[in-house]
Amino acid sequence: MNQDNFKHFQSGFAEVSRWLLPFAVIWLLGAIGLGWLVKSFLILVGLIIITPVIAFFGFRWWLKRNLIQSDCPVCHHEFISLNQTEFACPSCSEPLRVENGQFNRLTPPGTIDVSAVEVPAQTLDD
Numbered sequence: 528m529n530q531d532n533f534k535h536f537q538s539g540f541a542e543v544s545r546w547l548l549p550f551a552v553i554w555l556l557g558a559i560g561l562g563w564l565v566k567s568f569l570i571l572v573g574l575i576i577i578t579p580v581i582a583f584f585g586f587r588w589w590l591k592r593n594l595i596q597s598d599c600p601v602c603h604h605e606f607i608s609l610n611q612t613e614f615a616c617p618s619c620s621e622p623l624r625v626e627n628g629q630f631n632r633l634t635p636p637g638t639i640d641v642s643a644v645e646v647p648a649q650t651l652d653d
């Protein structure tokens with residue numbers, strides 16, 4: 528075996544032992560009765576990895592359900608808001624509320640909303 532081959536063998540061995548070390552540690556801990564430590568550590572690592580993933584998808588699901596895109600009934604400015612909230616239109620600052628996926632004017636109780644109806648001239652002549 529020449530020098531180069533030996534070096535290659537040595538670095539290869541170092542690589543293998545680096546991969547084997549965690550398994551060796553786990554095996555050692557298991558052998559001295561600390562298998563529960565390994566298990567709880569793995570569960571902890573799993574939770575640390577899984578929790579943000581669940582939180583991310585949960586948040587996306589929640590956003591999908593609660594983000595409502597509609598337009599202001601007063602000035603027809605289109606924007607996005609959260610469901611079941613009260614807010615002011617960013618364009619005309621009219622108080623609005625999200626109901627059934629649409630923006631409605633937040634009129635105080637007792638206010639009668641009158642919508643102007645165009646009356647054709649002929650009906651007045653009759």
Ligand SMILES: [Zn+2]
Pocket residue numbers: 599600601602603604616617618619620621
């Ligand atoms: Zn508006």
